[in-house]
Amino acid sequence: MSQLCTLSDDVMLARLQRAAFGYFVETMNPINGLIPDTSRDNSPVSIAVVGFALSVYPAGVERGWMDRAEAAQRCLLALRFFHGSDQSGSPTATGYKGFYYHFLDIHLGRRVWQSELSMIDSAILIAGMLTAAAWFDADNAEETELRALADALYRRVDWHWSQDGADTIRQGWKPECGYLHYGWEGYSEAILLYALALGSPTHPVSPDCYAGWVATYQWENLYNQDFLYAGPLFVHHFSQAWIDLRGIRDPFMREKQSDYFENSRRAVEVQIQYTQLNPHEFKGYDRNCWGLSACDGPTDEQQDVQNEPRRLFGYAARGVPYGPDDGTLSPPAVLSSLPFAPELALAALRNMLMRHPDILTDDRLATSFNASVICHDGRPWISPGHYGLDQGIIFMMIENHRSESIWRLLRGCGPLASGLRKGGFAGGWLDAQVAGASR
Amino acid sequence: MTNFDASVRAPLDAFERKRLAAVSPESWDNPEPTAPYQLVIVGAGSAGLAAARAAATLGARVALIERHMIGGTCFNTGCVPSKALLRTAGVYAEMRDAARYGAQPPADIQVDFAAAMTRLRRIRSHLTNTTSVRLLVASGIDVFFGNTQFQGADRLSVNGQMLQFEKALIAAGARPDVPDIPGLKQAGFLTNATVFDLAELPPRLLVIGGGPLGCELAQAFERLGSKVTIVQNLPLFLPHEERDAAQTLSEAFARDGIEVRLNTCATAVRTEGAEKVVDLVTDDYHNTIRVDAILTGVGRRPNVQGLALEAAGVEFDETAGIRVDDYLRTSNPRIYSAGDVCLEAKFTDMAEESARIVVRNALLGGRERLSERIVPWCTYTDPEIAHVGLYVREANARGIPIKTFTIPMHEVDRAITDSEQGGFVKLHVREGSDHILGATIVSRDAGDMISQVTLAMVAGVGMRTLAKVIHAYPTKTEAIRQAAMAYNRTRLTPRIVARLQRWLAR
Numbered sequence: 001m002s003q004l005c006t007l008s009d010d011v012m013l014a015r016l017q018r019a020a021f022g023y024f025v026e027t028m029n030p031i032n033g034l035i036p037d038t039s040r041d042n043s044p045v046s047i048a049v050v051g052f053a054l055s056v057y058p059a060g061v062e063r064g065w066m067d068r069a070e071a072a073q074r075c076l077l078a079l080r081f082f083h084g085s086d087q088s089g090s091p092t093a094t095g096y097k098g099f100y101y102h103f104l105d106i107h108l109g110r111r112v113w114q115s116e117l118s119m120i121d122s123a124i125l126i127a128g129m130l131t132a133a134a135w136f137d138a139d140n141a142e143e144t145e146l147r148a149l150a151d152a153l154y155r156r157v158d159w160h161w162s163q164d165g166a167d168t169i170r171q172g173w174k175p176e177c178g179y180l181h182y183g184w185e186g187y188s189e190a191i192l193l194y195a196l197a198l199g200s201p202t203h204p205v206s207p208d209c210y211a212g213w214v215a216t217y218q219w220e221n222l223y224n225q226d227f228l229y230a231g232p233l234f235v236h237h238f239s240q241a242w243i244d245l246r247g248i249r250d251p252f253m254r255e256k257q258s259d260y261f262e263n264s265r266r267a268v269e270v271q272i273q274y275t276q277l278n279p280h281e282f283k284g285y286d287r288n289c290w291g292l293s294a295c296d297g298p299t300d301e302q303q304d305v306q307n308e309p310r311r312l313f314g315y316a317a318r319g320v321p322y323g324p325d326d327g328t329l330s331p332p333a334v335l336s337s338l339p340f341a342p343e344l345a346l347a348a349l350r351n352m353l354m355r356h357p358d359i360l361t362d363d364r365l366a367t368s369f370n371a372s373v374i375c376h377d378g379r380p381w382i383s384p385g386h387y388g389l390d391q392g393i394i395f396m397m398i399e400n401h402r403s404e405s406i407w408r409l410l411r412g413c414g415p416l417a418s419g420l421r422k423g424g425f426a427g428g429w430l431d432a433q434v435a436g437a438s439r
Numbered sequence: 440m441t442n443f444d445a446s447v448r449a450p451l452d453a454f455e456r457k458r459l460a461a462v463s464p465e466s467w468d469n470p471e472p473t474a475p476y477q478l479v480i481v482g483a484g485s486a487g488l489a490a491a492r493a494a495a496t497l498g499a500r501v502a503l504i505e506r507h508m509i510g511g512t513c514f515n516t517g518c519v520p521s522k523a524l525l526r527t528a529g530v531y532a533e534m535r536d537a538a539r540y541g542a543q544p545p546a547d548i549q550v551d552f553a554a555a556m557t558r559l560r561r562i563r564s565h566l567t568n569t570t571s572v573r574l575l576v577a578s579g580i581d582v583f584f585g586n587t588q589f590q591g592a593d594r595l596s597v598n599g600q601m602l603q604f605e606k607a608l609i610a611a612g613a614r615p616d617v618p619d620i621p622g623l624k625q626a627g628f629l630t631n632a633t634v635f636d637l638a639e640l641p642p643r644l645l646v647i648g649g650g651p652l653g654c655e656l657a658q659a660f661e662r663l664g665s666k667v668t669i670v671q672n673l674p675l676f677l678p679h680e681e682r683d684a685a686q687t688l689s690e691a692f693a694r695d696g697i698e699v700r701l702n703t704c705a706t707a708v709r710t711e712g713a714e715k716v717v718d719l720v721t722d723d724y725h726n727t728i729r730v731d732a733i734l735t736g737v738g739r740r741p742n743v744q745g746l747a748l749e750a751a752g753v754e755f756d757e758t759a760g761i762r763v764d765d766y767l768r769t770s771n772p773r774i775y776s777a778g779d780v781c782l783e784a785k786f787t788d789m790a791e792e793s794a795r796i797v798v799r800n801a802l803l804g805g806r807e808r809l810s811e812r813i814v815p816w817c818t819y820t821d822p823e824i825a826h827v828g829l830y831v832r833e834a835n836a837r838g839i840p841i842k843t844f845t846i847p848m849h850e851v852d853r854a855i856t857d858s859e860q861g862g863f864v865k866l867h868v869r870e871g872s873d874h875i876l877g878a879t880i881v882s883r884d885a886g887d888m889i890s891q892v893t894l895a896m897v898a899g900v901g902m903r904t905l906a907k908v909i910h911a912y913p914t915k916t917e918a919i920r921q922a923a924m925a926y927n928r929t930r931l932t933p934r935i936v937a938r939l940q941r942w943l944a945r
Contacts (some may be wrong), residue, residue, distance in 0.1 A: 221844045
């Protein structure tokens with residue numbers, strides 16, 4: 001049993017959050033501020049992980065885990081790198097049109113793996129820049145430069161271009177073949193992307209773009225829960241790491257008399273119901289063992305895994321109820337449900353830690369495990385190392401659960417609030433802001 | 440390297456001789472028309488046959504003209520042979536998968552492709568007992584074989600012989616739509632018109648196009664032992680279906696062992712020896728595969744050429760087909776159209792129903808609209824994917840508030856006892872009412888199950904009534920009632936529950 005399980009909720013969460021913060025402290029390239037996608041050898045940079053890093057430094061300072069000056073310096077390293085990066089869109093550049101390739105070389109910051117120019121990952125990076133700019137408000141040279149760079153990098157993004165004339169934002173672009181085939185359709189983690197794209201003071205997407213995306217939503221009654229369907233759990237989390245979606249509603253949620261925060265709570269209920277039913281009879285699934293989400297997983301090809309004949313998916317966005325489901329669960333996705341369903345998330349996390357203490361290394365959670373796949377050592381498969389995306393979302397969701405400080409900070413981010421309003425969001429803190437401004 | 444030869448055709452056996460004699464008799468003398476026909480029908484496929492039978496039943500003077508074989512695509516090269524083959528393929532799949540059902544798989548499963556094709560031909564031949572030229576003639580229909588050309592607004596010729604009509608129905612059907620891929624024609628390919636004539640199983644088969652027939656045949660050939668690769672130039676199969684349905688199908692394909700290439704284009708084909716070498720492009724990834732046969736043309740193009748439609752004042756489009764209004768009337772008020780030649784939804788049930796509407800509108804002065812019909816359709820993969828009514832995206836586009844009641848098949852006892860938990864029933868309801876707007880079912884028996892929802896929609900039965908319909912236990916169709924009962928539970932608002940609690944505690 002993990003020693004963490006013996007601690008109170010508050011102490012346990014503080015330890016998990018501190019360990020998550022440590023990922024960014026330990027893995028950053030001190031030359032350019034870039035952060036690797038995973039802790040594994042030769043991992044490239046994920047631009048989204050850099051976005052999480054920029055978002056966690058301020059709260060880390062508030063928690064007393066880092067000096068303000070060091071945090072500002074870390075942010076500046078990354079911002080200066082992106083500001084000076086190759087934006088030619090060539091196959092070995094860093095970005096194009098203000099967006100960035102999904103994966104970069106950690107030393108040179110150039111595109112690797114022939115990755116796509118990623119709209120959603122760029123949005124997460126930009127959200128990180130705006131978070132840092134909102135918090136570092138001192139009138140000194142470093143923090144002034146930090147704010148100026150973040151502003152310039154946001155203004156540089158040509159969100160309108162990313163529509164390619166379509167109703168919705170495209171998912172990506174490659175220099176070898178142009179836009180990828182499909183846009184963001186169906187509910188996903190893209191509220192953040194659309195809010196930033198609509199709120200851009202320089203190159204916003206067309207005003208009807210958000211409605212184009214919402215037109216592909218599915219409002220479902222599943223396991224007696226009315227909810228906006230999305231299969232993988234992370235979809236219900238990512239935008240709400242930054243945006244406080246409690247009580248503010250777009251036209252869709254107004255019609256359904258719900259909001260995205262409540263929707264994420266219901267998504268947890270759906271996950272629990274699914275793992276209780278456990279249609280594929282995977283080992284360990286029950287009401288305190290859930291978390292189908294985007295994560296690493298065992299593959300059929302893996303040499304040291306003695307698995308029965310079945311399909312295993314490697315890194316994939318697992319979801320309920322339509323799958324894919326290969327028995328792999330993501331503890332970070334459970335922990336990130338904390339703001340929406342704290343009792344359920346904590347009960348499940350404690351249960352997972354008791355059953356599988358090896359999912360924790362130095363208080364840091366592995367991205368996933370699969371109790372139905374037994375390795376040569378007789379133990380269930382556990383994803384080796386750690387993923388930056390997991391550590392980022394864990395840190396932010398624990399922080400929002402504990403203090404709401406990131407939500408509060410971003411409520412004051414003008415372009416983000418403006419983008420939400422252009423998407424038709426109203427109510428709650430958005431209306432209070434307008435009322436406050438008009439007084 | 441294999442010795443497969445796609446040009447070797449199945450033998451013209453007794454079954455085939457019987458079928459061809461019934462649907463395309465070699466020596467046939469067209470009748471001599473004595474007076475203008477009340478209805479002339481061009482094309483004796485599903486739509487033409489349905490119209491001819493309906494009109495003859497009413498006592499009308501009917502001429503039915505066919506260029507090739509009566510029965511059309513559905514009977515000869517579509518639904519009938521493909522379903523026969525799917526059944527055999529399904530049996531082999533179950534044999535291999537026997538352990539899933541607690542049964543012992545046969546020690547050595549050898550696919551007998553020739554036996555599968557013989558069964559296909561026998562069944563197709565057997566069905567000529569209900570579909571044949573002689574039966575049509577016996578019911579009072581004048582049957583003509585030959586090429587049709589309109590000669591004016593109220594006349595046409597068949598192989599030069601003039602026929603006058605009061606009303607006409609064009610039901611000329613559609614043909615395989617072969618993609619324009621460099622080298623494809625030279626290398627040779629199969630379509631639905633030729634694939635059922637194969638004498639031997641292609642060891643490696645490339646299916647280009649992920650529409651209904653492409654998906655069905657890809658799965659059937661994989662299960663019969665071909666190594667099948669399917670390429671689809673879109674993110675999902677069955678682009679008109681709901682994402683979750685198409686996603687379920689992708690996973691079923693992967694379980695079967697089909698190599699699935701989504702977002703992929705075939706860009707060039709060439710031959711090297713007996714092999715066909717095909718270049719594929721996925722975004723920026725280029726690669727080449729080697730196969731023994733290519734199946735394509737699984738999309739359909741309307742047969743609008745060669746009919747001299749201009750002479751009759753009938754407007755048409757090469758891609759969309761003959762232009763019709765909601766009453767299925769063409770730009771010539773005497774002439775109607777039905778089936779694949781004019782409809783976007785190219786399904787046999789749709790073709791037959793549109794033909795029946797034409798008969799009532801053309802002969803009886805009816806004012807029936809196609810848009811008022813509720814027509815289900817089904818893709819007969821395993822699991823089957825069936826749909827009726829509106830899709831969510833259509834309702835959203837029309838501003839209709841829609842809510843979906845979903846029952847995964849893993850909540851249905853019979854699906855669990857049958858080890859068939861994959862799939863779901865989704866009933867789409869107008870939000871705030873119990874009015875059913877549509878449904879999608881993914882299940883091994885979805886094609887049969889969807890009829891219950893269709894019946895409810897046609898009869899105007901809502902979710903409340905559907906929740907009262909007792910189903911035999913255990914059946915998979917119970918999922919439909921479970922969805923209706925889930926709807927009923929949503930009517931129990933907290934206020935109503937509080938009232939009930941007070942009343943119960945009185």
